[in-house]
Amino acid sequence: MENLFAHIDKLYDRKLNIRNKPPGAMLWDPIISNKIVMRNFQKKNRNLDSVFIYLSNFCEKNCKDCTSTHSSQKQFLTLTNIKRIALDFEKLKTKYVVIAGGDPFTNKESINIIEFLLSLKINISVNTSSPIKANILRWLRKRIVKLQFLVESHEDLLNIKKNLEECKKYDIPTGLIVSLTNNCDIPYIRTIIEFSVKENVKQITFTKLPACCFHNSRQLKIINWKEYMRISKYLLQIRTKVKEKYNLHITSNDALWKGCGAALVSCAIMPNGDVYPCEYLPIKGGNINNKSLLQIWNSKIFDNLSNLSLKGSCGNCKYNIFCRGCRAVSLYLYNRIDMEDPTCWVSKIKKQKN
16 A cells, blocks of 8 residues: 555655656656646646547447437537637647547548648547547558547457457557446456557556546446555556556556646537536536637636635645546536545545544
């Protein structure tokens, strides 16, 4: 257990001195976006480092808990929408864009949108919940784009296996975003790692939330803090060895490891144009059809979200300067975004020690 706290303390020290550190200094350093760092702790100059752009609310998986599956209206962002928000990228110092869905390629303009963003010298990654058609993969092989497949179950691994084989043939960098909400035992994680090594996957990002943000929050399964602590300890033990032996990065999007960037360094633009601080935080800051991205980012709503005064154990935690806990879990459970994150094991262990 002491190793876990030593790990977090080291991360905490690095965060405090981040201005004097190179971007790659972060312990949980993802291959897909390894230069997104929390530079704005003092909240004096909030740069929008990364934008998650959801081109479509639709995919063909028809998950039972998906809100878009049961929606009668398919929604898509257009190239015109993207060009409009891109006007503010330079002012906001945006460097990274994650294209996502559903399945972003159900948007007929997806190829043109990616081509346009690449022309801006923006770092692009694509997250998808569905297998990608062969003709799109052939197109992607000549572009500097990383692919990340969303994984909710072992069945999803089987569905993307052929895609990963093609990506390996075309030398397209790939990653997995693996949700632990349905299965968080260590044998399952080992299966994910073994599969990734075999299929030449370059990064695995484990998440305690559903891999797809269109999951119905009313059906959300919250991972138990003891289980999550056990998983964190296991990942910490193996990540260096896996990286050295297989060149496979193991990371987590948990706030404790990489910081919560919602409204601080990142935001999400949904298929209908609504802008959220995070794809899992449905607090509308505005809509790009009515306001510029710059206006929304500098709005009072987003400013307040970046300056939250946290309650409970998160408010009393020394790590909250960069962590802030998962605000989405707080909202789902307490209908408030400033409450403690009940999935965090740090405060629980501290209480037990005292």
